[in-house]
Amino acid sequence: MNTKDTSGDVRLSGISKTYDNGFTAVQPLDLTVPQGSFFALLGASGCGKTTTLRMIAGLEEPSSGTVHLGDQEVTNLPPYKRPVNTVFQSYALFPHLDIFENVAFGLRRRGIKSVKQQVVDMLDLVQLGEQARKKPHQLSGGQQQRVAVARALINHPKVLLLDEPLGALDLKLRRQMQLELKRIQTEVGITFVHVTHDQEEAMTMADTVAVMNAGRVEQLGSPSDLYENPNTTFVANFLGTSNLIEAEVDSKSGDDIVLKAGGGKLVLPEARCSAPTTTGGKVLVGVRPEKITLTPADDAGEIPAGRNRITGKIADSSFIGVSTQYVIDSPVCPEFEVYAQNIDRDSRLRPGADVVLHWNPAHTFGLDAAQDIDAGVDTEEEAA
Amino acid sequence: MAVVRWFKRHFVVIAGLLTLGYLLLPNVIVTVFSFNKPKGRFNYEWQKFSLDAWKQPCGVADMCGSLSISLQIAVWATIGATVLGTMIAFALVRYRFRARGAVNSLIFLPMAMPEVVMAASLLTLFLNMGAQLGFYTILIAHIMFCLSFVVTAVKARVMSMDPRLEEAARDLYAGPVQTFVRVTLPIAAPGIAAGALLSFALSFDDFIITNFNAGSTVTFPMFVWGSAQRGTPVQINVIGTAMFLVAVLLVLASMVITNRRNKVKA
Numbered sequence: 001m002n003t004k005d006t007s008g009d010v011r012l013s014g015i016s017k018t019y020d021n022g023f024t025a026v027q028p029l030d031l032t033v034p035q036g037s038f039f040a041l042l043g044a045s046g047c048g049k050t051t052t053l054r055m056i057a058g059l060e061e062p063s064s065g066t067v068h069l070g071d072q073e074v075t076n077l078p079p080y081k082r083p084v085n086t087v088f089q090s091y092a093l094f095p096h097l098d099i100f101e102n103v104a105f106g107l108r109r110r111g112i113k114s115v116k117q118q119v120v121d122m123l124d125l126v127q128l129g130e131q132a133r134k135k136p137h138q139l140s141g142g143q144q145q146r147v148a149v150a151r152a153l154i155n156h157p158k159v160l161l162l163d164e165p166l167g168a169l170d171l172k173l174r175r176q177m178q179l180e181l182k183r184i185q186t187e188v189g190i191t192f193v194h195v196t197h198d199q200e201e202a203m204t205m206a207d208t209v210a211v212m213n214a215g216r217v218e219q220l221g222s223p224s225d226l227y228e229n230p231n232t233t234f235v236a237n238f239l240g241t242s243n244l245i246e247a248e249v250d251s252k253s254g255d256d257i258v259l260k261a262g263g264g265k266l267v268l269p270e271a272r273c274s275a276p277t278t279t280g281g282k283v284l285v286g287v288r289p290e291k292i293t294l295t296p297a298d299d300a301g302e303i304p305a306g307r308n309r310i311t312g313k314i315a316d317s318s319f320i321g322v323s324t325q326y327v328i329d330s331p332v333c334p335e336f337e338v339y340a341q342n343i344d345r346d347s348r349l350r351p352g353a354d355v356v357l358h359w360n361p362a363h364t365f366g367l368d369a370a371q372d373i374d375a376g377v378d379t380e381e382e383a384a
Numbered sequence: 385m386a387v388v389r390w391f392k393r394h395f396v397v398i399a400g401l402l403t404l405g406y407l408l409l410p411n412v413i414v415t416v417f418s419f420n421k422p423k424g425r426f427n428y429e430w431q432k433f434s435l436d437a438w439k440q441p442c443g444v445a446d447m448c449g450s451l452s453i454s455l456q457i458a459v460w461a462t463i464g465a466t467v468l469g470t471m472i473a474f475a476l477v478r479y480r481f482r483a484r485g486a487v488n489s490l491i492f493l494p495m496a497m498p499e500v501v502m503a504a505s506l507l508t509l510f511l512n513m514g515a516q517l518g519f520y521t522i523l524i525a526h527i528m529f530c531l532s533f534v535v536t537a538v539k540a541r542v543m544s545m546d547p548r549l550e551e552a553a554r555d556l557y558a559g560p561v562q563t564f565v566r567v568t569l570p571i572a573a574p575g576i577a578a579g580a581l582l583s584f585a586l587s588f589d590d591f592i593i594t595n596f597n598a599g600s601t602v603t604f605p606m607f608v609w610g611s612a613q614r615g616t617p618v619q620i621n622v623i624g625t626a627m628f629l630v631a632v633l634l635v636l637a638s639m640v641i642t643n644r645r646n647k648v649k650a
Contacts, residue, residue: 059551079554086555092548096570106556109566151556 007070008035008158008191010056015065016215017051025051027215028065033159033193033208035070038185040194040206044238044376048215049195050089053161056193058082069158080109085152086161090168091144093136099123099147100132106155122154125184142173149181153188160185162194166201178204199239203227211235213376227288231274233367236286238376243292245285245310245332246369249277256361259285262332266308266364273366282369289337291363294326296346297354307358312336314353324349328357411628418621425615437618441626444617447607451623453519454588454604461526461587466580468527469534470572476535477542494532502529503596510597517599525597526587533586534579541575 010033017026026048033039041049054060056067058079066075074082085106093102100119107115123129126146128139136144145165152160165181166174182205185192196202202209203223210220211234219226219235230236233244247259247266257277259266266285275283287308294314295303303309312330321342326349328336338357340349349355391398417427421434442448475481476488494502503525510521549571553563569576591605598606608620 057555059555078559079551080557080559084555086552088548088552090546090548092546092552094549094552094567094571096573105553105558105566109557109562155556 005035009033009068009070010039010159010191010193011068012052012056013066013068015052015055015062015067017048017055017060018063024215026055026062029215029217031210031217031220033191035191036189037207038182038192038194038205040196040202040209041212042196042199042202042209042238043212044197047212049197049212050163052212053086053163053193053195056159057084057086057161059086083158084161085155085157086163087145087148087152087165089164091136091148093144093147093151095136098133098135099128099139102136102147103151103154105151110155118154122150125153126150141169142177145169145177146180149184153184153190157190159191159193162192164196165194166196166198174201181205203239211238213238228363229272229274229365230286230367232375233284233371233373234376236365236367236376237374241289241337242286243289243333243336244367244373246373247283247285247332249279249281249283251279252277257283257366259283261285262310262330264309264311264332266310267306267361268364268366269362272362272364275366275368277366284367284369284371284373286365286367287359287363289325290323290339290341292338292357292359294328294338294340294346294349295356295358296348297356298348300356303356303358306361308361308364309356309358310336311354311356314349314351314355316351317349328355330357411625414621415625415628418618418625420618420621422618427616427618427621437622441619441622444611444619446602447604447611447617447619447623450602450607451604453601457519457523457526457603458584458588460523461530462580462583464523464527465530465534465583465587466576469531469579470538470576472531473535473538473542473575477539491532491535494529495536499529499592503593506593507596517597518601521597521599522594522601522603525593526590529590529593530583530586533582534576537579537582538572538575541572545571 010031012029012031014028014030015026016024016028018024025046029052031052041052043049051060055062058074058077058081062075066073068074069083074084094105097105100123103122104115104119107118112118120129120132123132126149128143128146128150131139131143136147139147145168148165162181166177169177178201181192181194194202194206203226206223208220209223209226211218211226213234219231221229226235227239230239230242233242236242236244245261245266247261250258250260250265252258252270255270257268257270257273259268268283268285270277273283277283297311310330310332312328314326315329315335316327318325319342323339323341324345326338326340328338330336336357417430418437419433419435420427420430421432421436422429423431437443472487472491476484476491506521506525506528507517510517515521545568549567550563553567554560558566589605591609594603595606595609602610604623608616611617611620
């Protein structure tokens, strides 16, 4: 007997959705969300994340594949028979019922008679005890959002589904609710599946993030894993910013691959390369902007050995408080981005200055060069 | 000058009062003349105050019978048109089916068609079918022309309804019937009520279509029209005033209820 509780696992096997008009929203997909985890489906609009969520809820019928909750197959169960509740985008609170009755709705439908204490407790949990007799339209956006969460949670679902729950809130409130939701999830220990297009939101809240693109899961992992080791250009560009350089495999030395880019050589740990590497073949070399150090060309001699280096000229710099963002024009990449912490600002680092960019090879990642180098760039929506 | 300035400042109020007077003056006349004691058969000239007609509202032969027929037809027509119209409205908004566009525009034809044309063609239809003219032919005709008003009112409401509300209900353990009764119907209710009220009013005072298709049945509007040629009993004014008062009371009651509800909420 497994000691771990798996009753709140969500298992999708070969699940897909093709609409009557021939559009395939979700390609056959296998996904397991373990009990008690905070799982985020992240992607741009139209990537199939909401459709996936709706198939778990039972609001959308899969074209193929099965949905399991724990050991129970629910593929053909209607939504009202699934132990799953949803927090809808724009909340979908019942406008004709007051807050109390909205929250009590699920309990009443299951024939539970004494709902009062439970509803009062739940409203206290989301700090809305005072508002019980108001109608939804009399509450603010943040309050409505909390009612939507309370209305779902009171049913003690095995899985709580959240469809862009914070999309309608302003930035400050969104931050606050992110922490609030995370706290509630830790407190109740229910599996949360959260759909969002906001990469920052997904990374802040989720234990595991699945990045979706064009109906497929591009990559699945912890937020830091996805950020540090993207496997595709889409993930590299959609999660934060990446500098991608096309390079040619020159040789291998030990665990490292030596690459030729422009005139110089770059080192890439083989373990951090998701593409096949054959000598003479091409790969995309990536590095995050904050991993890079800028040194004026005059001081190039002081750069420690063993670091990857590229030369370039500062095209633009913008001071944004905690850091300064530079755009570097380099022979290997016309718009190389570098974020430097404002600790000791070197006054020589001005637009037009010749610089050397260098970074620890361990922060380099390698991607298959056959992909679109700009995938995921345009679709990114900045949260801040 | 002062007068002009006063007039300018209160122009909106004056215009409003004049319009209101224009709207209500006929009702006032009807009410005043319900207390008249006319000399001849016609109740067109003020003679002297009397409560005779109010004491015997059904004192005129056949009048209360016709009133009862009209009320029955109005109630049944309202029920029929509201149920059918609500279903049609939901079908038109929620489902994509063949000829949906055609149905969508055809449903409005009865509103646009001159009533007298519709009345004549209905009569032709009933005669050709060999139908016995009377209560049921009137009822069928009324349901038909009330339908378009109900569909219009309900459709507007259903179209503005977020489909996610029903999904939320299903997600919260409400089966199809529960979802409809607990969420869909209450949210569509104002539209349905508006359609029903319109139907009742339209059916109750319809004359043209009814007159063509009534056979020997006499509704209240037909009775009034008929008596207007031979002499108008004061009781007609009594009934008219009573209907007006009932309508005013209903409106007042609904206003009081809404106000009280808002106060409790706030």
